[in-house]
Amino acid sequence: MAVIRVVLADDHAQVRAGIRNLLSRAADIEVMGEADNGAQALHLVQELAPDVLVLDMEMPGLKGPDVARQLKAEAAPVRILALSAYEDREFVFSMLNNGAAGYLLKGDAPAMLVDAVRGVSRGETGWISPKVAAKIAGWLPTRTAKSSPGDEATGPASPSQSS
Amino acid sequence: MEKEYSMSENGKVNILLVDDQPAKLLTYEAILSDLGENLIKASSGREALQHLLKIDIAVVLMDVSMPELDGFELAEIIRQHPRYQKTAIIFVSAVYLTDLDRLRGYEHGAVDYVSVPIIPEILRAKVSVFADLYRKTQQLERLNRELEQRVVERTAELERSMAQLRESEERLLMALDAANAGSFDWNIAANTVVWSPPHFTIFGLKTNGVSLDYQAWRDRVHGDDINRVEAVIAQSLAERRDINVEYRVVRPDGSICWANERGHTFYAEPGQPVRTVGVVIDITERKQAEERTTRLQAVAAALSAALTPSQVYEVIVQEAATSLDAKAGALHIVSDDGQWLELARTAGYRDEALKDYLHFPLTTPSPPAEAARTGEAVWLESAQALGLRYPQLSHDYKATGYEAAVSLPLWFERRTLGSLNFSFATVRAFDPEERDFLLTLARLCAQALERARLYQEAQQLNTELEQRVAERTSELQAAYKKLEEEAAERERAAAERNELQRRLMESRENERLHLAQELHDGPMQELHAITFHLASLQNLVTDETGQAQLAAGQAALHQVLQSLRLTATELRPSTLIPFGLASAIRSHADEFQEKHPDLELVLELAPAGPLLPEGVSLALFRIYQHALVNTAKYAQAQRVTVRLSQTPEQIHLEIEDDGCGFEMPAHWIDLARQGHLGLVGMVERAEAAGGRMKVISAPGQGTLIQVRVPQIPDR
Numbered sequence: 075m076a077v078i079r080v081v082l083a084d085d086h087a088q089v090r091a092g093i094r095n096l097l098s099r100a101a102d103i104e105v106m107g108e109a110d111n112g113a114q115a116l117h118l119v120q121e122l123a124p125d126v127l128v129l130d131m132e133m134p135g136l137k138g139p140d141v142a143r144q145l146k147a148e149a150a151p152v153r154i155l156a157l158s159a160y161e162d163r164e165f166v167f168s169m170l171n172n173g174a175a176g177y178l179l180k181g182d183a184p185a186m187l188v189d190a191v192r193g194v195s196r197g198e199t200g201w202i203s204p205k206v207a208a209k210i211a212g213w214l215p216t217r218t219a220k221s222s223p224g225d226e227a228t229g230p231a232s233p234s235q236s237s
Numbered sequence: 238m239e240k241e242y243s244m245s246e247n248g249k250v251n252i253l254l255v256d257d258q259p260a261k262l263l264t265y266e267a268i269l270s271d272l273g274e275n276l277i278k279a280s281s282g283r284e285a286l287q288h289l290l291k292i293d294i295a296v297v298l299m300d301v302s303m304p305e306l307d308g309f310e311l312a313e314i315i316r317q318h319p320r321y322q323k324t325a326i327i328f329v330s331a332v333y334l335t336d337l338d339r340l341r342g343y344e345h346g347a348v349d350y351v352s353v354p355i356i357p358e359i360l361r362a363k364v365s366v367f368a369d370l371y372r373k374t375q376q377l378e379r380l381n382r383e384l385e386q387r388v389v390e391r392t393a394e395l396e397r398s399m400a401q402l403r404e405s406e407e408r409l410l411m412a413l414d415a416a417n418a419g420s421f422d423w424n425i426a427a428n429t430v431v432w433s434p435p436h437f438t439i440f441g442l443k444t445n446g447v448s449l450d451y452q453a454w455r456d457r458v459h460g461d462d463i464n465r466v467e468a469v470i471a472q473s474l475a476e477r478r479d480i481n482v483e484y485r486v487v488r489p490d491g492s493i494c495w496a497n498e499r500g501h502t503f504y505a506e507p508g509q510p511v512r513t514v515g516v517v518i519d520i521t522e523r524k525q526a527e528e529r530t531t532r533l534q535a536v537a538a539a540l541s542a543a544l545t546p547s548q549v550y551e552v553i554v555q556e557a558a559t560s561l562d563a564k565a566g567a568l569h570i571v572s573d574d575g576q577w578l579e580l581a582r583t584a585g586y587r588d589e590a591l592k593d594y595l596h597f598p599l600t601t602p603s604p605p606a607e608a609a610r611t612g613e614a615v616w617l618e619s620a621q622a623l624g625l626r627y628p629q630l631s632h633d634y635k636a637t638g639y640e641a642a643v644s645l646p647l648w649f650e651r652r653t654l655g656s657l658n659f660s661f662a663t664v665r666a667f668d669p670e671e672r673d674f675l676l677t678l679a680r681l682c683a684q685a686l687e688r689a690r691l692y693q694e695a696q697q698l699n700t701e702l703e704q705r706v707a708e709r710t711s712e713l714q715a716a717y718k719k720l721e722e723e724a725a726e727r728e729r730a731a732a733e734r735n736e737l738q739r740r741l742m743e744s745r746e747n748e749r750l751h752l753a754q755e756l757h758d759g760p761m762q763e764l765h766a767i768t769f770h771l772a773s774l775q776n777l778v779t780d781e782t783g784q785a786q787l788a789a790g791q792a793a794l795h796q797v798l799q800s801l802r803l804t805a806t807e808l809r810p811s812t813l814i815p816f817g818l819a820s821a822i823r824s825h826a827d828e829f830q831e832k833h834p835d836l837e838l839v840l841e842l843a844p845a846g847p848l849l850p851e852g853v854s855l856a857l858f859r860i861y862q863h864a865l866v867n868t869a870k871y872a873q874a875q876r877v878t879v880r881l882s883q884t885p886e887q888i889h890l891e892i893e894d895d896g897c898g899f900e901m902p903a904h905w906i907d908l909a910r911q912g913h914l915g916l917v918g919m920v921e922r923a924e925a926a927g928g929r930m931k932v933i934s935a936p937g938q939g940t941l942i943q944v945r946v947p948q949i950p951d952r
Contacts, residue, residue, distance in 0.1 A: 086762040092769025099773050159757065159765075159802065162824040164816040180765045181798055184772030184791070209827060 078195045081122060082108045083115035083141065084130035084157065089180075093128065093157075093187065100188050112136025116144055119152050125195045128187075129174070131158035131165055142172035153194040157183055161206050163213055176201025250295035250368045250375075251275045255285040255311065256329070257303045265298060265329075268357040272365050282306025282314075289315060294324060295371035296364055298351075301330035312348075323374075325367035327351055327360075418518040423451070423500070425510050430454060439496055439519050441488025459485035459493070474502060474510050483520065495524035522670070529674040532560040536678060540685035549689040550582035553657060553682045558584055561675070563659035564639060567594065569605045570655040570686075578606055578655060585660070590637050603630060604644035609656040614676060615644040619664040641665035645679035649687040657682055739852075739925035746855055753809035761801050768794055810858060818854045819843075819881055822861055826879070833869050836877060843882040853946055856926035857881075857890050860919045864892035864942050867915055872896025872940060883948075888928075890944040898934040919944075 080103055084090045090108050097103045106122045109115035111133050119127055127145070131138040142154050155176040156169035169177050175194040178186055182203040190201040202210070252274050254265045262278050269276055277294070279285035282305055288294065297315065301308035308328050315321045328350040349367070351360050419436025423429075430449040437444045440457050458466055462484040469482040480500040485493050500515025539552045550568055558566035565585025569578040580595045599606055604615040604627070617623040619640045624631035634642070639660035647654040657679055665671075771791050778787050805811075806828075813821035819842040830838050848854070861879060868877045874896030882889045902908050908916050916932060919942070923930035928946030 086758070086766065088766035089762050089769070092766035092773075095773045096769045099776055159761070160811050162812045162816075162820070162827075164812050164820050164824075181768070181795055181802075183765075184768045187769075187772075212827070 076102075078103045078126060078191060079106050079122065079124040080104065080126045080128060080191060081106055081115065081118045081124040081152075082128050083110075083112070083118075083133065083138075084108075084128075085110045085133045086130075089130075093183075096184065096187060097191065100192075103188065103191055112138070112141045115141050119145060119150060124152055126191050127152050127154045128191065129154050129156050129169075131156060131160060131169070139168035139172050142169055142174050146173035153197070155187075155190055155194050155201065157187075161203070161209060163209065166202075166206055166210065175199045177203065177206055179203040179206060248372070248375075249273065249275045250371050251277055251292055252364060252368065253277050253279060253285055253288055253294045253297045253299075255279045255282065255297065255299035255303070255308075257281060257300065261300065261329075264355065265360070268355070268360050269298075269364055272361060272368065274364075274368055282308075282311040285311060286314060289318075289321060294321070296325045296327060296367040298327045298329065298360075298364065301328050301350075325349070325371065327363055327367065329353065329355065418516045420516045421454075421500070421514065423513045425502075425512060436517055439494065439517055440486055441490060441492070441494075457486050457488070459487050461485070473500075477502070477504065477508075480513065480515065483524075494519055494521045496520065526670065529670070533674070533677060533681065536560060537681055540681060543685065544689060544692050546581075546686065546689040546693060549682075549685045553685070554582045554584045557657065557678060557682065558659060561659055561678075562661070564662045565590075565637075565660045567591070567605070567658045568655065569594070569609060569658070571599065571609060571653055575599070575653075578609055581655070587637070590633070593633075603627065604642065605656045605658050608644035608646040608658075609653050612646045612648045612651075612653065614646060614672070614679070615642075616667045616672065617642040618667060638662075641667070643667070643675060645675055645682075647679060647683040647686060649683045654683055654686050735924060738921060742856075742922065742925050743852060746852075749808040753805040756801055756805045756808070761798060761805070764794060764798050764801070768798070813854055813858055814851065817848045818857055821854070821858050822879060822881065825858075825862065825865075829865055829869075836869065836874060838865075839876065839878040841878060841880040846883045849883075849888060850949075853888065853926045853928075856922040856928075857888065857944060857946065859922055860930070860942070860944055861890060861892060863915045863919050868892070868894045868896060868940075872898075874939070885948060887948055888944075888946045890946075891941065893939065893941045895939045898936050898938045898940050900936055901932065901934055 080097060082090050082093055082105060084093070087110065090110070094105045094108070097105055106124050107118045109118050112135050115127065115129065115133075116136070118124070127141075129138045129141055136144070138156060138158070142156070145152060145154065154169075154174040155178065156174040157178055157180060158165055158169070159180050160166075161179060166177055175198065176190050178190055178201065182205070183190075186201070186203070193201050200207075252269065252272075254262055254269075254276060255278075256262045256265070257280055259280065262280065266276055266278065274295075277288055277292075279288055282299075282303060285297070285299065289297075297312075299308045299311060303311075306314075308330070312326050312328075315324060315326065326348050328348070330350055330352060349363050351363060417435055417439065419439050420433040421436055422431040424431075428450050430451065430453065432440075432449060434444055440454075442457075455463065455467075466482050466484045470480055472478075473480040480498065480502070483495060483497045486496050487493060496517050497520045498515060498517045500513040502510045502513040505511045536552070536556045539556045540549060543549045543552045554566045554568050557563075563585070565583070567583040567586060568581045570581040571577070572579055576599060578594075578597055578599055578601075580591065583591060594603075594605060597603070597606065599610050604617065604623075607613075608615050615626075617626065620631075620635050623634050623642060627634075637660065640663050641661040643659050645657040645659075647657055667675075768791065771787065771794065774787055775784075778784050810821040810825060812824050822842060823840060826838050826840055830836075849857075865877065865879075868874050872894045874894035877892065877894040880889070880891040880893075902910075920930045920932075923944050923946065926946050927949065928944055931943045932940065933943070934940040
């Protein structure tokens with residue numbers, strides 16, 4: 075079984091420690107490196123070529139969506155799993171539209187993170203916290219006619235938690 | 238025939254029947270009685286003559302053979318009388334040749350004969366012819382007499398009217414003479430003119446030795462008038478109207494008189510004027526009167542155009558002197574204290590003549606002072622007259638070379654204003670008309686002076702009034718300026734207070750943001766870290782109790798995180814800063830809708846423009862947030878609509894619900910007193926962001942909150 079190589083990007087050392095602790099319990103996941111800002115995250119992805127980047131939304135300097143956009147532009151093969159404290163659509167779409175394969179709320183992450191890392195590493199999309207997924211479902215039928223149509227056009231598919 | 242007789246019988250005529258035989262008389266009577274005339278019988282020539290002497294006889298019927306006087310003899314006698322020379326005589330006779338011969342001797346008279354035996358019809362016819370002839374002759378004579386009478390009467394009438402005519406002509410001539418009217422008779426065809434003596438007088442000519450024709454008249458008509466006069470005459474002749482024209486006559490001595498000529502023209506057929514007769518009267522006096530009126534009107538017009546005293550002075554002296562033909566004029570006005578006369582304006586006088594008249598007491602014995610003092614004009618017909626009345630002035634006045642002088646009082650309503658004085662080059666009579674004219678002129682001038690004085694007073698009053706208005710205006714302006722300063726001061730104070738309020742609000746917001754950040758970065762992250770650690774424990778805890786306790790701990794921790802997250806979001810809407818107001822409202826609305834599923838929340842958010850300044854975004858968001866909280870708490874609404882739009886000039890936010898609404902108080906402070914502190918706070922936020930907030934509500938009508946904030950690019 076191939077090991078899933080992961081880089082963590084979060085500006086909070088304690089949160090990183092908690093995540094590393096959680097992921098290290100899984101035998102098939104190895105945390106290759108940790109970045110406490112966006113620039114470092116890009117650097118580590120380039121240097122370590124991980125399978126999955128667990129990317130926090132808010133960081134000093136380059137923020138999560140900026141990092142995702144950059145990697146998408148570079149066509150980096152890394153899969154991005156976004157980690158966020160926010161369930162607002164702008165945040166959600168800022169990640170998903172820039173190539174993030176999943177979007178987990180920090181509250182859901184302890185329960186879902188391991189499976190999500192495994193899922194996105196396999197190329198799955200739609201690893202999204204249920205609450206956010208429910209909201210996306212609400213946003214799709216164009217709740218406000220005056221919303222920019224581009225917002226929903228690239229909306230993610232519903233999560234598939236199978237396998 | 239008989240009928241005709243009866244009809245023509247106005248008066249019966251007398252028919253004398255003469256015969257010595259009574260039987261024959263009876264026979265004649267019987268035959269002639271049908272004629273209806275008076276039949277008078279005589280049995281002898283003598284008796285017949287007696288009748289003839291007493292009454293008029295129309296026809297005599299007599300027997301030729303009678304004793305004493307036979308018919309022929311009787312006829313002879315009758316014919317001798319002039320009265321009966323034409324009386325008809327009918328002889329009755331046996332036909333004898335000799336008789337017939339004698340009868341012829343009467344043929345020139347009205348004589349006939351009837352032969353014996355008598356045929357009644359023939360006798361009747363003959364008598365009736367003569368009777369009729371007599372009657373006609375009688376009528377003719379009567380008519381003749383009447384006609385003659387009428388002729389006599391008419392002649393008498395004519396004589397009477399002729400006499401009257403002569404009389405009236407005489408009277409007319411007398412009237413013409415009395416009116417100094419002259420008459421003329423212009424024989425157009427012969428070009429001769431006959432004038433009556435007064436006509437000569439009017440034209441200033443002597444009666445004798447002047448041969449008159451049209452040209453002689455024409456020579457005397459004023460050169461400025463002749464064309465007009467000849468045009469009038471030509472037109473009158475052309476239209477067959479009487480001539481009526483006025484013109485000036487230049488007399489040989491150079492003097493001018495005005496004449497009025499009226500003429501009636503006689504025409505020969507076809508329409509050729511032959512002769513014009515008419516009268517000429519001297520209308521100089523009327524013309525002078527008219528001229529004076531015209532002059533007075535001219536002066537009055539000039540005076541009415543003059544407003545100020547000095548303009549009035551100018552008009553009085555110049556215009557009056559000109560229209561009076563005066564050589565010099567001076568206007569003296571009484572001083573304010575009423576003691577002095579002062580020279581106001583003069584024209585024509587030389588300086589040395591005026592030296593004593595510039596400023597002198599009203600009591601001075603001189604014409605200007607006397608007229609001003611007494612109100613009576615001083616008429617001085619000549620320098621000599623002046624010398625007699627004012628011996629002390631005589632020398633100086635004679636030096637001026639003027640003759641007549643007049644000083645007219647300028648009085649107005651029993652008040653003296655001064656006097657108006659003129660000097661003339663020649664001696665002047667000052668006839669009543671002229672005096673009247675001058676006094677009228679003086680009254681006009683006095684009125685104008687008084688009016689000018691009043692005008693000046695009014696001007697002065699006006700100036701004073703304007704001065705006071707100006708003063709008052711400047712006072713008001715000063716007061717206004719002070720008010721403005723005070724207002725500016727108040728405004729500044731209000732601005733400072735607003736600024737302070739805004740800063741307080743900003744600092745409060747900043748504290749909140751800071752607190753939210755602290756919460757987010759510190760405790761929440763640490764708690765998240767713990768959740769990951771706890772999750773790591775899951776595989777290590779194997780017994781059910783442990784698993785359950787771990788799950789409970791995780792759930793509690795999750796709950797804490799959720800509460801903290803909500804608190805932080807309240808303190809700082811997470812999307813507001815990075816994504817703007819619309820986004821923050823949308824996120825907030827999602828959660829609000831979740832919490833209040835019964836209230837339909839409609840968002841009408843225009844596509845977001847450029848990001849608003851943080852302060853504005855935050856203020857509008859807080860207003861929105863408060864409005865929604867209020868709606869949920871108080872409005873009992875079914876639906877609430879949020880509208881957000883943006884123009885380059887302003888941001889417009891509206892929150893409208895269909896709830897119960899409330900009574901709008903007159904003052905904001907009453908809102909606060911009613912406990913609507915949230916609304917007051919919203920208003921303060923709107924104003925702190927430089928905008929205005931309006932609340933429209935009424936019980937049962939829902940509530941509409943409108944906020945407008947101007948876009949300030951450099952804010």
